[in-house]
Amino acid sequence: MTDVNDRLLHARVVNDIRARIASGDLAVEKRIPSTAQLVEEYGVSISVVRRAVDTLKNEGLLQGQPGKGVYVIATPEQVAAERRSLESLASEVADLRTDLQALTKRLDSDSHARTVATEVAELRSAVEQLYARLGYAYPTSDAGTPKRRHRNTGT
Amino acid sequence: MTDVNDRLLHARVVNDIRARIASGDLAVEKRIPSTAQLVEEYGVSISVVRRAVDTLKNEGLLQGQPGKGVYVIATPEQVAAERRSLESLASEVADLRTDLQALTKRLDSDSHARTVATEVAELRSAVEQLYARLGYAYPTSDAGTPKRRHRNTGT
DNA sequence: GCCCATTTGTTCGTATGTATA
DNA sequence: TTATACATACGAACAAATGGG
Numbered sequence: 001m002t003d004v005n006d007r008l009l010h011a012r013v014v015n016d017i018r019a020r021i022a023s024g025d026l027a028v029e030k031r032i033p034s035t036a037q038l039v040e041e042y043g044v045s046i047s048v049v050r051r052a053v054d055t056l057k058n059e060g061l062l063q064g065q066p067g068k069g070v071y072v073i074a075t076p077e078q079v080a081a082e083r084r085s086l087e088s089l090a091s092e093v094a095d096l097r098t099d100l101q102a103l104t105k106r107l108d109s110d111s112h113a114r115t116v117a118t119e120v121a122e123l124r125s126a127v128e129q130l131y132a133r134l135g136y137a138y139p140t141s142d143a144g145t146p147k148r149r150h151r152n153t154g155t
Numbered sequence: 156m157t158d159v160n161d162r163l164l165h166a167r168v169v170n171d172i173r174a175r176i177a178s179g180d181l182a183v184e185k186r187i188p189s190t191a192q193l194v195e196e197y198g199v200s201i202s203v204v205r206r207a208v209d210t211l212k213n214e215g216l217l218q219g220q221p222g223k224g225v226y227v228i229a230t231p232e233q234v235a236a237e238r239r240s241l242e243s244l245a246s247e248v249a250d251l252r253t254d255l256q257a258l259t260k261r262l263d264s265d266s267h268a269r270t271v272a273t274e275v276a277e278l279r280s281a282v283e284q285l286y287a288r289l290g291y292a293y294p295t296s297d298a299g300t301p302k303r304r305h306r307n308t309g310t
Numbered sequence: 311g312c313c314c315a316t317t318t319g320t321t322c323g324t325a326t327g328t329a330t331a
Numbered sequence: 332t333t334a335t336a337c338a339t340a341c342g343a344a345c346a347a348a349t350g351g352g
Contacts, residue, residue, distance in 0.1 A: 009340070034317060045341045050319090058213055066318045067348030163320070189336060200322045205338090221337045222330030 009044050013052035016042075021061060022076050031069040032062065164199050168207035171197075176216060177231045186224040187217065 006012055020026045033041065038049045053070055056062045060079050064070045161167055175181045188196065193204045208225055211217040215234050219225045 008338095036317080046343090047341060048339090051339090053318095064318055065348085066346095067316080067350080069317065069349095165320080191336080201324095202322060203320085206320090208337095219337055220330085221328060222335075224330095224336065 010048045010051040010055070013038070013042055013044065013048060014055050017052065017056060018061065018076050021072055026072050028072050028075060031071055034069060164197075164203045165206040165210070168193070168197050168199065168203060169210050172207065172211060173216065173231050176227055181227050183227050183230060186226055189224060 006015065017026070017032065021028075026032050032038075032053075035046060035049050035053070038053075039046050042049065053062060053064070057064060057070075060082075061072065061074050061076065062070050063073045161170065172181070172187070176183075181187050187193075187208075190201060190204050190208070193208075194201050197204070208217060208219070212219060212225075216227065216229050216231065217225050218228045
């Protein structure tokens with residue numbers, strides 16, 4: 001399973017730290033050993049450790065806090081799931097679009113409200129799963145205050 | 156628009172090179188100046204140039220080839236579109252869920268097919284935008300074979 | 311409030327290896 | 332073989348933030 005890049009020192013450190021995070025040795029919300037400690041542990045230069053930690057920060061597993069330390073903020077599984085969600089989401093949306101198109105077609109032809117209700121129910125289920133895949137909860141009982149959330153424009 | 160990190164040397168170089176790629180000064184499939192040349196151009200150390208190029212390689216804009224040079228393999232727009240898709244998708248799906256919930260509610264109360272048709276049309280428009288935001292084309296005439304795609308259960 | 315040790319973050323310099331022409 | 336250029340690795344200096352005394 002180990003990458004072919006294991007010959008490279010910084011890649012070896014990256015893989016090892018990633019494995020320690022996955023195994024729970026380095027837990028989320030916890031500190032990892034300091035740079036100096038990692039230098040002693042792995043017997044490499046400070047540059048290699050810096051590059052390894054930098055890579056994992058870039059991957060989204062670690063986050064440094066000057067003066068305090070470097071903390072684990074996610075597991076490799078979470079990051080992998082996050083990355084995977086984009087591709088699988090594309091096919092999910094494709095399914096949703098197909099269903100929606102069929103529903104529109106059926107609605108346009110006649111007025112079978114019962115059939116349409118069933119279709120919509122399935123559609124809602126699809127969106128529900130889509131929503132869950134994004135990591136958000138699906139509030140089923142928010143009919144009390146159906147305030148529409150403003151669109152986050154980002155940056 | 157420029158990041159607050161513009162004080163950092165390597166960030167300055169990153170932003171400048173990214174701008175040069177966006178403006179077409181550094182074209183795709185073409186070589187960027189060598190490391191030594193960039194050192195002279197920006198008046199920084201080789202470490203800064205290395206880190207800047209490394210960042211852009213990590214972003215997917217550049218790709219180094221030992222013995223030859225560093226090549227542009229993508230524009231910032233392409234990368235930005237790819238990155239933006241995930242975050243904006245969350246809010247898009249949120250709106251979609253709200254609309255769908257309202258549609259279900261309306262369907263459950265009575266059988267106003269005309270009103271439902273309007274709601275569905277809006278929903279389809281939302282999905283259309285969602286689809287476009289993912290970078291995929293929206294085939295409007297594939298209703299011939301509405302085969303239902305198997306649901307990916309993930310992990 | 312001040313000093314000091316620890317730690318991360320940025321920058322600089324240098325040496326060696328490897329690939330291409 | 333030689334020259335160019337990227338890739339990796341080692342080492343060191345300084346700034347900034349944090350926490351303890």
